Amino acid sequence: MQRIAIDMDDVLADATGRFLDYLTTRTGVEVTKQQLWGRDWADVTDIHRSTIRSWVYEAGFFRDMAVLPDAQDVVQKLQERYEVFIVSAAMEFPLSLKEKLEWMAEHFPFVDWRYIVFCGHKYMIKADYLIDDHEKNLKPFEGTPILFSAPHNANLTGYTRVSTWREVEQLLLPNAVEIVRT
């Protein structure tokens, strides 16, 4: 059985959406994800990057993120054909560890805790696929990297790109799609 490693922030969880929510509630500035797409924070708001970055260190930041559309359904389907590990670079944010684990238990209760990994580097994870939004994780990965679209990677080329979980499904579960089509 092939193994898939799946990132959390901006892949399963709407981290960008959380930043945008905080931006509105904390500063009154309203920016849409579409406005941010392919741009830097500095292009869309005068709020300093360090201020925006500071929110991830606040308690609760990771706990109440929205699930990205169809992530639950497709991850559950992937589990039937692959060994699925959730691999998050959570160590950078100590407060996030418990919140991320609680978040997984709430939204992905079908993922056993033995298949959740919190780490820094990801290149020592042995898997056939890595679905991630950061080139720093995809580039040194020894299996097949799959880039999940996010505003910050809109201009990145050289990777198989997916923009939705339905695209992940089409890419990794092609037979399932065929069955739907017949």
Next chain:
Amino acid sequence: MQRIAIDMDDVLADATGRFLDYLTTRTGVEVTKQQLWGRDWADVTDIHRSTIRSWVYEAGFFRDMAVLPDAQDVVQKLQERYEVFIVSAAMEFPLSLKEKLEWMAEHFPFVDWRYIVFCGHKYMIKADYLIDDHEKNLKPFEGTPILFSAPHNANLTGYTRVSTWREVEQLLLPNAVEIVRT
């Protein structure tokens, strides 16, 4: 550079000692590590295993463990010749995550957070060596497993066994030992 994955509980941290401390302070029963060696809890105390097990779910259990002798010195030396990852099956105990990270920062400040991994299964960690006290982790590991002695694995055979960090040093840094000898 070869990669070593190192477990925390009963390898870097004196988890058994912590259980024995709790046993004394909570129940008044005094048991030494030597008495427990190769035996079950039931052989050395009437306190039920489930009671003992329950302590790991208490806040603080992991935070104040003692460091096993020479672990800091040898891990630091290993870092000069190997890429060292600390890999702990912490996901089972949500409260332990933050405590284990704080414990690492206090006692192993020379281990960057990018090299710390909290997981369940360990077989998807790609490394040349795994130093661990549990056969469940060593057996499916694809590199060279190294068994670190603990009371619960005293009777386990079939693995290269080390009983102290100085033995790890002799095994994995033989040249360093030679230099000392000349």
